[in-house]
Amino acid sequence: MSDLAPLPDRLAFLFDGAGHAVKDAPPVPPGSPPRGGFSWLHLRRDAEGTRAALDACDLDGFVVEALMAEETRPRCTVHGDGALVNLRGVNLNPGAEPEDMVSIRLWVEAERVIGIWIRPLRAVRDILEAADRGQAPTTPGAFVARLALRLADRAEPSVAALNERIDDLEDLVLDERASIPRLDLSDLRREAIILRRYMLPQRDALTTLEIEDLPWLTADDRSRLREAAERVFRLGEDLDAIRDRAQVVHDQIMDRRAERMNGQMLILSVVAAIFLPLGLLTGLLGINVGGVPGTESPYAFWWVCAALVALTGGLVWLFRHLGMFR
Structure with missing residues (x-):
């Protein structure tokens, strides 16, 4: 699937646990007997019928309200035998600013993943393309870990671009005759702060999911989640460094x-x-007095x-x- 192709309002897949996927499969009902694999239902939040589709999945009211919330921050909340996971990715849609982070909400259980999206994420397209190649996630935990890794992969170019911009500004500071564009510096600091504001909570969400005592999380799932959390943490450290370097450049300009x-x-x-x-x-x-010599x-x-x-x-x-x- 091309990055520019529109994402359908409803996606339904059945993963067989061996890397293959069946499209438009009915979702796995809760409490069904184990059979290997899991289903994935992905819905657009503001599409007609999304609320009815969630109600048909026999979800708890708390889970439905969390999936349909107006605003979310990255988090992981365990509810019963499932986990509510909110993640964010950089906005790579045409004409959008990367720091305008896009949310994806997931309800993860032993045999199903239910996702809600508002704006399309290229990381989701990456998973769809992997499924087309026969490389679909094998477990719900692997699905979340792979999605988090793809979100980090998509965020790395934006962070690298910020690094290049701060490098250029640092070179200008060394040139006494150069004029420093302070507006560019302010924009860079703002973008780094906004990205960092979501990166660190996202690491905490993945770490929380990794350490939770959920029976459907395998050792491989936890290892992948740990790697995803480390990737997000490294991006957060890079953003911290960019923010600090921008502050140094600002101090040098003021000096x-x-x-x-x-x-x-x-x-x-x-x-x-x-x-x-x-x-x-x-x-x-x-x-005007007398005696002036x-x-x-x-x-x-x-x-x-x-x-x-x-x-x-x-x-x-x-x-x-x-x-x-x-």
Whole structure:
């Protein structure tokens, strides 16, 4: 199935436990005798008949409400002999932002998996393509682990793109003449924070499912779930590093701006310090009282100008000697 092909509102598969799948098979009723394999029913949340289909599956009201909830976060909740698992993946749909995470809700039992989706996920298409090749998951636990691994696979390019962007910004910081696009930095930090906000709870959800005492989870299932949790954890660590590196770049930008402002303020302070005594001297000579020297001399103005130039030169030398021009 192509990534661009629309996902049907209803998917129904019966996996035989050996890698093969039968499409449009009826769901396995609860409490049916073990026969190997499991069924997978995947429904679009806002499609007509989804609520009726869930009711026909004889699910507990708590499970139905959790599957049909408006907003979800990654979590794993054990309810009876089943587990409610909410996962999230990056949004790779055309025109969408990757950090706009897409949720998938799963009810997992010994012989069936019931999933609810709102927007299509390419990780689900990966499972469908594997089923077409005869490489379908063999157990419900393997199904969840494979889905989580494919979600991580699909998220890795987005995280790698963030790494490349922060690399470019770090290179710009080293160039004193380069202009740092602060809007790009803010967008990068925001994307990393949003992705991380879902990655770490997703790791916790997978770890919770792995350690739960559910009889239908095999040792291989737990091993795959542990690997999926580790993959998600590594992505979370990468996002932590990106966020920290973005903060360092931001601090360097602010330090550079502070240095420029300090240099400009130093120049203004020196200019003000030079002209302060000159202004005082000319103010004293301009007071409108008797006794001001030089009022009768035709050369007094030029002597005052020469004295001001000499005073200015002395002040410049003094400030240079004090290191204020460095």
